[in-house]
Amino acid sequence: MSLDLSQKADLVPLAQVVGSLQRVAQPMDVDFFLMGAAARDVMLRHVHNIEPGRQTQDVDFAVMVPDWESFAALRAALIEGGDFSERPGPATHRLRHQSGLPLDIVPFGGVERADRTIA
Template identity: 35%
Template sequence: MNYKIESQKIEHPLLKPLLAELIPFFEERGISFFVIGATARDIILEISGQQSGRRTQDIDIAISIDKWEQFEEIANELINLENFSKDPQQQQRFLYLNKFQIDIVPFGNIMDEHDKIYWPPDQTFAMNVLGFEEAKNETVTITLDEEIQFEIVNLISIFLLKIVAWKDRHHRGNKDADDIAFIMQNYLNINDERAATEHYDDVYGIDNYTELKASASLIGIDLRELVNENPKLKEFLINELNKDIEKQEASILINQILETHKTLQYEDVLESIKIIKQQLSK
C-alpha cells in the first residue's frame, strides 16, 4: 500500500528534514529501514482521519543486520554527519540537532534463539525484537509532500510490537498499555469497510455486541494472519493474553488499560482480550 501525506499534518517539525538525511544515508549502505513505534502510529491515524491522544517528538526505526559490526559501523558513520550525535545514556539512541531522539533498533541474524538482542561489548542491555520480521513483511509506503518516500509498519504490526514491548517493560510504566487500548478503541473505525465486506459475521455478529469487542475481533483476525507462519510467536501471544485473562481483576494489563482510558469498563476490556485470543487461536 502507498499513501500520500503532507508534513504539515504531522506534528513532528523535524521529521521531514531528518528523513531527508536518513534515507540517503541508509540507501548508500544498502540497508533498508522502516519506522516503528509512535511515529508510525501517528501517521497511520492521520491517514485514517483519526488523531492520537499522545503525540511523540521522537522516531524509532528498525534495521535488519547480520552482525554487530554493521551496527557499530553505521553508528560511527552517522555521528560523523553534522546534524547527528550519540546519546551517551542509551545504546540504541541518537540525537538529531541535539534534541530530536532517534532510536535505531537492529534485528536479524544478531538475535538469539529467544528473539532477543544483547548489545556489545558487555551484553548487559537486552531488547526483545520478537515480531520484527513479521512487521517488516507488512510495511506501508508513505510519500511525504510528494518528495520523500519511506516505509512504516502497519497498525496491526504496531499492536503486535506493543504487546511484546508491554511484556518486557510494563513494570516501568503504562505507556504500552495506553497504546494497546488506543488501538483497540480505534481499529474498527479505521478498518470499518474491510470489516463489513470481509468479516461481517465475525466482527458485527459477536455476542453482546460492543464496539470494543467488535474491534477486538478484527484485531484477532488480522493478528492471526500476521503471525500464522511463526508458531512460536503465535504461541507467545496466546500465552501472554491468557495469563491476563486468568488473572482477571488482578491483570496488570487490564488495570493499566483502565488507568489510561477512564471511559472503558472492566468487563468490556476483559471480554475483548478473550476475543482477541479466541480469534488468534483459530
C-alpha cells in the same frame, strides 16, 4: 497500499530525519522503517484523521543489519555525517537529529537469536 503524505507540512521534521538516515543507510545497504508510536501517530492522524491521545517525544527506526559490527558502523557513520549526535547515557541506539528530534535506531536481522531475542 501506498500513501502519499508528501504534502503534510507537519511531517517535514520527520521527513528531514528520514532523509538524513537514508543518505547514510542506503550506501551501506541498510534497510530501515519507521516503527513504534511515531508510526502509529502518522497512521492515526494522516490516514484515519484521529488525533492520538498521547504524543511521543522521539521517533524509532528499525534498522536491518547483518551483525553488531554493521550496527556500530551505521551508528558511527550517522554521527560522522554531521546530521546526528549521541544522546547522553549508556544506550548506543539513542541519537539526536540536528533538528533536535530524538531518535532510536533499533537493530534487527543478524543480531537476533533463533528465539527472536537480541543477541
